[in-house]
Amino acid sequence: MSSRKNNQLAYLIACLCVALLAGTLAMALCRPHKAEEPKEKPATQEVVVMDKMQNESPEEKEAELVPEAETDQPDPRNAEFALDPARTEWSYDESDTKVVYLTFDDGPSENTQAVLDILDEYGIKAAFFVTAINPDYLDMISECYRRGHTIGMHTYSHDYAQVYASYDAYWEDLDAIAAIVEDQIGYVPCFIRFPGGSSNTVSANYCTGIMSTLAPDVLDRGYQYYDWDASCGDGAKHTADELVEATKADTSYGYTKIVFLMHDGANKETTVEALPRIIEYFKSEGYTFAPLDRSTPAPHHGIGN
Numbered sequence: 001m002s003s004r005k006n007n008q009l010a011y012l013i014a015c016l017c018v019a020l021l022a023g024t025l026a027m028a029l030c031r032p033h034k035a036e037e038p039k040e041k042p043a044t045q046e047v048v049v050m051d052k053m054q055n056e057s058p059e060e061k062e063a064e065l066v067p068e069a070e071t072d073q074p075d076p077r078n079a080e081f082a083l084d085p086a087r088t089e090w091s092y093d094e095s096d097t098k099v100v101y102l103t104f105d106d107g108p109s110e111n112t113q114a115v116l117d118i119l120d121e122y123g124i125k126a127a128f129f130v131t132a133i134n135p136d137y138l139d140m141i142s143e144c145y146r147r148g149h150t151i152g153m154h155t156y157s158h159d160y161a162q163v164y165a166s167y168d169a170y171w172e173d174l175d176a177i178a179a180i181v182e183d184q185i186g187y188v189p190c191f192i193r194f195p196g197g198s199s200n201t202v203s204a205n206y207c208t209g210i211m212s213t214l215a216p217d218v219l220d221r222g223y224q225y226y227d228w229d230a231s232c233g234d235g236a237k238h239t240a241d242e243l244v245e246a247t248k249a250d251t252s253y254g255y256t257k258i259v260f261l262m263h264d265g266a267n268k269e270t271t272v273e274a275l276p277r278i279i280e281y282f283k284s285e286g287y288t289f290a291p292l293d294r295s296t297p298a299p300h301h302g303i304g305n
Contacts (some may be wrong), residue, residue, distance in 0.1 A: 106265030152191030199301030
């Protein structure tokens with residue numbers, strides 16, 4: 001009897017333990033989990049931004065709020081240098097400042113890019129009197145202009161027999177290059193240079209007296225023609241050393257303003273080679289450099305035909 005009671009007691013104790021264990025487990029499973037609190041955002045980036053704003057000037061703070069301005073503003077040269085038949089009066093710079101106006105004829109060609117790179121290296125702007133002799137390089141006209149250089153016209157063909165065959169022939173040839181230049185830079189410039197200059201006599205072989213007619217006529221139409229004060233002599237074939245020496249000899253008169261003739265046409269590699277030394281020479285003589293504009297004194301040679 002005693003043994004039976006002991007067994008019953010043990011059984012009751014075991015049941016009680018199982019019940020307690022089950023209740024504990026159920027409570028654990030049913031208890032809601034505490035949500036994990038979000039970690040605090042680091043303040044480093046915010047502090048840096050605040051410091052930057054505190055150190056900025058009012059103008060800088062305002063600039064951050066204003067959209068970036070348009071960059072495709074009209075080039076002031078477009079209106080100033082465009083051919084205008086009503087603008088026949090010219091006001092020239094008569095100061096004592098020593099200025100060289102580098103001008104390049106007969107391009108663009110395979111040599112124009114090298115000339116542009118040298119000018120960029122020295123921070124110099126020049127003028128290019130262009131032709132259509134090398135049609136594969138006509139896009140260099142717009143590149144010259146984009147880099148800040150002045151574009152003038154030197155006729156389409158630069159063929160003396162064609163250009164100076166007659167009065168009308170000259171204008172047809174000039175109008176042809178004008179159309180190309182307008183396509184490249186957006187307008188027809190007022191700057192021109194006669195093939196051979198206004199003093200050329202070769203035109204007499206094709207039309208007697210044509211330069212005596214053309215020279216005043218282009219001015220009446222709003223153009224300005226530029227001959228030159230000095231040259232490096234690269235119209236003929238010379239070595240780079242010879243071109244440098246010719247430059248020194250042709251500028252020994254001490255002009256204050258020098259419209260200087262060079263060429264960037266085909267086969268003018270020695271001009272490219274000599275250009276840095278020519279620039280250095282002018283700098284050593286106290287000259288600065290500028291591109292042609294409406295204030296540039298225009299040298300006019302004596303008419304030879």
